[in-house]
Amino acid sequence: MSHTVGIRQVQKQKTRQALLDAALGLLEDQSLSSLGLREVTRAVGVAPTAFYRHFRSTADLGVALVEEALGSLHPMIGTTVSGSGGSEDRIVRAVDLIAGHVRAQPAHVRFIARERHGGVQPVREAIREQLDRFAEEVRDALAEQPESEGWTREDLLMLAGLYVDQMLMTASQFLETLDAPAERREQVARLATRRMRLIAIGRGHWLD
Amino acid sequence: MSHTVGIRQVQKQKTRQALLDAALGLLEDQSLSSLGLREVTRAVGVAPTAFYRHFRSTADLGVALVEEALGSLHPMIGTTVSGSGGSEDRIVRAVDLIAGHVRAQPAHVRFIARERHGGVQPVREAIREQLDRFAEEVRDALAEQPESEGWTREDLLMLAGLYVDQMLMTASQFLETLDAPAERREQVARLATRRMRLIAIGRGHWLD
DNA sequence: CCATGCAGTTAACAACTGTTCTCTGTAATT
DNA sequence: AATTACAGAGAACAGTTGTTAACTGCATGG
Numbered sequence: 500m501s502h503t504v505g506i507r508q509v510q511k512q513k514t515r516q517a518l519l520d521a522a523l524g525l526l527e528d529q530s531l532s533s534l535g536l537r538e539v540t541r542a543v544g545v546a547p548t549a550f551y552r553h554f555r556s557t558a559d560l561g562v563a564l565v566e567e568a569l570g571s572l573h574p575m576i577g578t579t580v581s582g583s584g585g586s587e588d589r590i591v592r593a594v595d596l597i598a599g600h601v602r603a604q605p606a607h608v609r610f611i612a613r614e615r616h617g618g619v620q621p622v623r624e625a626i627r628e629q630l631d632r633f634a635e636e637v638r639d640a641l642a643e644q645p646e647s648e649g650w651t652r653e654d655l656l657m658l659a660g661l662y663v664d665q666m667l668m669t670a671s672q673f674l675e676t677l678d679a680p681a682e683r684r685e686q687v688a689r690l691a692t693r694r695m696r697l698i699a700i701g702r703g704h705w706l707d
Numbered sequence: 708m709s710h711t712v713g714i715r716q717v718q719k720q721k722t723r724q725a726l727l728d729a730a731l732g733l734l735e736d737q738s739l740s741s742l743g744l745r746e747v748t749r750a751v752g753v754a755p756t757a758f759y760r761h762f763r764s765t766a767d768l769g770v771a772l773v774e775e776a777l778g779s780l781h782p783m784i785g786t787t788v789s790g791s792g793g794s795e796d797r798i799v800r801a802v803d804l805i806a807g808h809v810r811a812q813p814a815h816v817r818f819i820a821r822e823r824h825g826g827v828q829p830v831r832e833a834i835r836e837q838l839d840r841f842a843e844e845v846r847d848a849l850a851e852q853p854e855s856e857g858w859t860r861e862d863l864l865m866l867a868g869l870y871v872d873q874m875l876m877t878a879s880q881f882l883e884t885l886d887a888p889a890e891r892r893e894q895v896a897r898l899a900t901r902r903m904r905l906i907a908i909g910r911g912h913w914l915d
Numbered sequence: 916c917c918a919t920g921c922a923g924t925t926a927a928c929a930a931c932t933g934t935t936c937t938c939t940g941t942a943a944t945t
Numbered sequence: 946a947a948t949t950a951c952a953g954a955g956a957a958c959a960g961t962t963g964t965t966a967a968c969t970g971c972a973t974g975g
Contacts, residue, residue: 530740530741532741616817620736660898668872690868697906700915
């Protein structure tokens with residue numbers, strides 16, 4: 500059934516990935532709307548016209564980057580929210596997870612934070628779609644917790660959205676501490692933890 | 708003491724403001740890092756070189772835009788947070804205030820949301836400075852409320868930061884409903900109100 | 916009233932952009 | 946073995962960019 504992955508297709512995917520990687524690198528100190536396709540091909544060492552074999556435009560490439568940055572993150576959501584331990588444990592674990600991901604994929608995180616409200620509409624929409632999916636997944640995970648008894652589905656989605664936004668905020672703050680002393684990073688972690696804790700407390704008394 | 712505002716200086720300020728206005732308009736569907744100075748001068752109807760009489764670069768213009776967009780907003784902070792009425796009243800009033808401001812100054816709001824994590828470092832820093840000032844002002848206003856008794860100054864700043872981020876989120880969401888049916892806008896308002904309410908509840912039980 | 920300062924203009928520069936068309940080599944198909 | 950498909954190269958295009966220099970006209974201060 501599966502197509503034989505010929506040498507040809509492999510090489511094409513390799514070039515495509517090189518374009519994505521180069522673009523991600525160039526986007527560390529500029530926005531997508533100022534990224535030129537020649538700039539990208541030059542960084543890869545390939546003719547400008549080769550770009551068109553893979554993407555219609557840089558906006559198109561941006562949408563592909565959204566998929567790469569967020570697509571593989573969905574499995575982590577459920578396991579984090581539904582993890583064992585009390586509320587406090589889960590919060591600490593979530594913050595650690597975010598810190599780890601920012602360390603592992605800083606360019607991805609920067610790209611998402613930057614382009615979420617950026618100047619390229621299709622990319623903004625792709626990000627919004629993914630984040631909406633995240634929120635729904637968080638809601639479903641929350642719904643299975645005993646603390647969610649009596650909650651409406653709508654209120655749970657509200658809470659989930661709050662968590663998702665909070666996670667992105669935290670990730671963005673970690674990003675700014677990447678080449679700062681470790682104590683600064685610890686400070687961000689503590690602050691994020693307390694924010695999450697306050698939200699969790701609000702959740703606990705929502706139905707009062 | 709005050710310098711006589713000669714015809715000359717008035718005209719200069721007028722051109723400068725025209726450049727700022729034109730840039731703000733152009734930034735509705737692109738990011739600052741892709742804004743060209745010729746683009747701006749063309750929109751104003753002035754020679755490209757005239758730009759240099761007012762700004763060193765488009766990044767410099769961006770910093771000026773931050774001042775214009777956020778500088779005049781500080782007085783509103785205190786009066787909103789310290790306003791009369793109960794917690795619920797203040798929340799509704801805050802959301803209404805945000806909705807009104809987004810309607811009145813959509814381009815300013817879009818610019819701030821976009822460039823907060825944008826590709827131009829000096830502009831990011833200018834926005835962070837202003838938002839940090841906002842957070843401090845909110846903290847000071849919160850500190851004078853009876854609900855804040857027993858809170859550490861640090862925790863109050865944490866809460867203030869949460870509120871500020873929440874306001875920006877809300878503003879950005881209102882922005883997306885600008886040319887949508889009124890019911891969509893009402894929905895965003897309700898959602899934002901409930902988010903704020905949950906945070907307020909968390910605040911109320913923080914010291915438990 | 917005259918000399919200076921300076922906002923804005925004009926012209927030119929090298930460098931860059933996205934896009935088109937034509938071509939080449941080679942993997943894949945028949 | 947012959948043919949086709951197609952990733953990438955090369956060259957050329959009209960148009961754009963930021964920046965420099967020398968200029969012009971006029972409000973300003975002496």
